[in-house]
Structure formats: structure tokens, C-alpha cells
Amino acid sequence: MNALNEYNRIFRETFGVSEDALNEDFTFNGVAVWDSVAHMSLISSLEDAFDVMFDVDDILHYGSYFHGIEILKHYGVEF
Amino acid sequence: MLTGKVCIVTGGSRGIGKAISQVFAQNGAIVYAVATRVGSVEEWSADFNQGVSGEVRSVYFDISDEKACREAVMQVKRECDHIDGLVNNAGVEFNELIGMISRINMEKMFSVNVYGTINMLQIVSRIMGRQENGGSIVNIASMTALRGNRGQLVYSATKGAVVSLTKSAAKELAEKKIRINAIAPGLTNTDMMKQADPEKLQNRINNICMGRLAEPEDIAKACMFMVSDLSTYVSGQVLAVDGCTIM
Numbered sequence: 001m002n003a004l005n006e007y008n009r010i011f012r013e014t015f016g017v018s019e020d021a022l023n024e025d026f027t028f029n030g031v032a033v034w035d036s037v038a039h040m041s042l043i044s045s046l047e048d049a050f051d052v053m054f055d056v057d058d059i060l061h062y063g064s065y066f067h068g069i070e071i072l073k074h075y076g077v078e079f
Numbered sequence: 080m081l082t083g084k085v086c087i088v089t090g091g092s093r094g095i096g097k098a099i100s101q102v103f104a105q106n107g108a109i110v111y112a113v114a115t116r117v118g119s120v121e122e123w124s125a126d127f128n129q130g131v132s133g134e135v136r137s138v139y140f141d142i143s144d145e146k147a148c149r150e151a152v153m154q155v156k157r158e159c160d161h162i163d164g165l166v167n168n169a170g171v172e173f174n175e176l177i178g179m180i181s182r183i184n185m186e187k188m189f190s191v192n193v194y195g196t197i198n199m200l201q202i203v204s205r206i207m208g209r210q211e212n213g214g215s216i217v218n219i220a221s222m223t224a225l226r227g228n229r230g231q232l233v234y235s236a237t238k239g240a241v242v243s244l245t246k247s248a249a250k251e252l253a254e255k256k257i258r259i260n261a262i263a264p265g266l267t268n269t270d271m272m273k274q275a276d277p278e279k280l281q282n283r284i285n286n287i288c289m290g291r292l293a294e295p296e297d298i299a300k301a302c303m304f305m306v307s308d309l310s311t312y313v314s315g316q317v318l319a320v321d322g323c324t325i326m
Contacts, residue, residue, distance in 0.1 A: 048209055051157070053149045053202065 003050070003079045007072070010045045011065060014038055026065040050077050080307045081133065082107030085159040087152070089142050089199060090169030091135075092119035094269040095219065098295030099166050099302050100124075104133035106303060111138045111155050113169065142169050142195030145202075152202045161210055164306035165203045167196040167241075168219045172271075174230045185233045192237035193244075200248055204257055213256025217305045218245050219298075220261040222321050238263075242317055249315030258314035260305045265321025268292040289322035297322075 011022055015033050028034050043059050046052070046068070052075040054062070062068055069079055086103050090096035091112025100112040100120075104127070112120045112135050120137035128134050138154065140147035155162055171191045173184040200216055207214030223231050224238035242261055249259040266272070266283055272292065284292060301320045304310055
């Protein structure tokens, strides 16, 4: 499994966006559809796909597309 | 009744938790009995597993340690791929009269009875929420939560919190097909009860309409109902298992 492809797929499906939209502007505060429900859905999909379980602090601070990659690296996911 | 189900039982090495683990395994479940003292489950599980259709496995961690909870739950998920039942049974009890309530004991009771229960509920529900059939969580409360009791101000407060969090969690997690219920045991015949003053104990038994203490198996069977598919439309409830006690 290519981690980045999988990561992007989850973002595309969770938020209904194309891959072009996944950039530094794709943040919790900057994307209207990224509400708390979508956030928990994103977290759930990521945990399932990468077989990890996030710390609550990481869930709360998971604020952007790029920051999420850094968080996943802490759990041993290689991008 | 529980064949094919994977369950976690905290405080599963002795007392009510041991009975829950055993009854579940007798009814076909794979049970992860959680304890803190390494080896305490194996003291009985190896022999016990020979004669049952399910299996009791051990897992050792402190439920008030969120990171340890997360790692243990992930271990169960990796081994079995699903988690169908959780019984939050682990608890700490210190009985102290008002004016003699120790801060250390109070923090210990809230840490295990409330925070530990929330840790496990929060982590396991994230796994259950991704499963097609959700899951069932049973929290062990106490009749003292509903009625109060002399010398149990803090303990009853922690169990009152368990009742409240059960009802709130049931409402929040119903859409994910996760049921949350509580069992409120009355006076139960555990090792702790054997140390009680016989005369005082008999006075309390006199208040039980059924005329006897609950056996741990009585509590375990109520838990089995809540975890089984017999209770698929039951959530947010507190079931008293107290032999009809007049408190």
C-alpha cells in the first residue's frame, strides 16, 4: 500500500474533493465541510486504513492535511 | 449465546469480573480478562479453558492509563479483528465516613471507577463504531449509585457518574449501533464480603427479599444478556441485580 495514495483517497472520499484541493490550504479552519462530524469520520478512516489508534490530543490537534501526515509518521506510518 | 463474539472484561481476574469472564467463555466468547497483576488470570484460566467452548485470555494493564488502554485494545483488535463486547467492571472501593474521607483514596476511586471507565469506553467504541454490527458496552455500577449508602459517599459518587455516563454514551453512540447499559449489583458474595462482620452482614441480608447475597454469577448472567443479541433493542438502561433489596 502506498501510504500517500491511501491518505489522499481517504481525504477525497471524506470531504468529496479532488486531489488538486489537497494542499497547504486544506485545514480544519479553512475548509467548510471539515466539521466535527467529518473530522471524526476522517480519523476513523485513517485509523482503519493504517491500523493505528490516535491519542486524543492528536485527534484534537489534527488540523490540516499536511499536519496529519506528520502525526501519522509518529505512529510509524511511512510516507 | 456469545459464540463468535470477542469481549473485554476489565477487572477480570477475580470476583465479579472473573465470573463474567467465565460465564462469557462458557457461552462461546473469546474473553480478554484485564487485570493489573501479571499472572493473576493464568492462575485459573489454563484449567478453566479446557472445559469451555470459548476461551479466556489475559491482558495486563491499568485502565486509568490511557496509553496502555489504547495499546491493549489495539492488540485485541489485531488478534481478533473485531471487538463485540466490553464490560467495564474494574473498580476500587474504600468505605469512609464523612470527615474521614482521604483525598488519596478519593482520587484513586475516581481515577479507576470513572476515568478508567471513560478511557475504555472511548477507545473501544472507536473500534465498535467501524463495525457493521457495532457492539455492546456494559458498565458495572452499584445500587449505592441509585440509593446512596452510609460510609460510601465517594464510592457512590463514582458509581453515580457511571450511571450518568452510561446514559449519555448510549444517546451518542446509538447511531453507530453501539449499545451502552449499566448493571447495578446489590450486595454480592465476593471475597471482600467474607471479611464482613457476620451480624451486620445478616442484618443487610434481611433487607434482601430473596433472602441471600447475589452470587458473582448472578451479575455475570445479567451482563451476558446485555452483551448478547437478546438485548439488541436495549440501551441506556440501568438494570438492578439485587435480589429485590429494600435499602
